[in-house]
Amino acid sequence: MKVQNRKIHFLILFLSIFSNCYLNPVVNGLLNPVEEENNNVSLGLLGAALGTPTLLITGQIRDPNGVAMVDLVLESSTTNNTRSTLxxxxxxxxxxxYLPYQFGSQNFTxxxxGSSFFTLVITVSSPSEVSSVTSGAPPGLEILSLRTINGSESNNFFELVDAHYIYQSGSMVARxxxxxxxxxxxxxxxxFSEAPIQTSASGPLTEAWLSQYISISPSAIFQNFTSAPGNTLTIAPSTIAGLQVYDLTLKPGILSATGKALTPRTIRFNYAYAP
Known part of the structure; x- marks a missing residue:
C-alpha cells in the first residue's frame, strides 16, 4: 500500500510540474515552436518594451539618368496576414x-x-544582409544604399538628387x-535633398574646399565655385579635356545646412567634346 501511495504522489507531482512548464512561456516556446515570422513580430514587441531601437530597411531609387525618384509609392503586395508590414x-x-524590418522577402508594387511602375522584392537574410530584385523597371534604374538602420536615423540622410551641366552660353541644360x-x-x-552648407569652419567655401570634397578622375580643375540660395551647388571647369570618361565623386565632407553628411556619390560621364 505504501508503494502504491508513493506512485500516486509521484504522478501528481509530475503532472503539476508539466503543467507549470507548459504554461511557462519560455518552456512552451521550446515545446511548441511557432512560425519564424510570428517570432520576429514577438521579438520586435519585446525589443520595443526593452527600449531596443526599432529597425528599418532603407534604400534610394534613381532613374536611368541618375536622378533620385521622389514621391514613388511602395505598396505592399504580400498577402501573408502574419506580417506586420503596413x-x-x-x-x-x-x-x-523606409520600411519596417522584416526577415524574409517583402513584395511591393x-x-x-498613381500607376504601376515596376515591382520590387526586398529580401532580408540578416540585419547586415539586404538585397533587392526588380521586375518591369526601365533599364538603368537603380536601387542603391540598401541597408538596415535604426529608426532614429531615418532623418539623417543628405542626398544628391540631380546633377546637370550647362552649355551654349547658359542657354541649354542636360543631365x-x-x-x-x-x-x-x-x-x-x-x-540636393536639402540646402547644402554655405560656409566651412574657416569661412566661405573656397576652391581648396572644393578640391578636397569633390574629386574627378582623370584629374581636372574646377573653379568659380558658387553656392546659390536653395538646394544647389554650382562649379565650373577650368581644365577638363575632351574624349575621356570621367568619374566625378562627391564626398561625405559636403554637409547640409543642418549638419548632415552627404551620402557619397560617384557620377560617370563620357566627355566626347573636341574643340
Missing part, C-alpha cells in the same frame, strides 16, 4: 524609402503618379549622367 510607403525628397556629352561643359549644377 503600406503604402513613399520615397522622400532624396528618393529614399511601386507606383508612379550629367548622359551616356555621351558632345558639348563644352560651362558649369555643373548639383541639386
Amino acid at each position: 503600406s503604402p510607403y513613399r520615397t522622400d525628397a532624396g528618393g529614399r524609402f 511601386v507606383l508612379k503618379d 550629367l549622367h548622359s551616356a555621351v556629352i558632345n558639348n563644352y561643359i560651362e558649369s555643373i549644377v548639383f541639386t
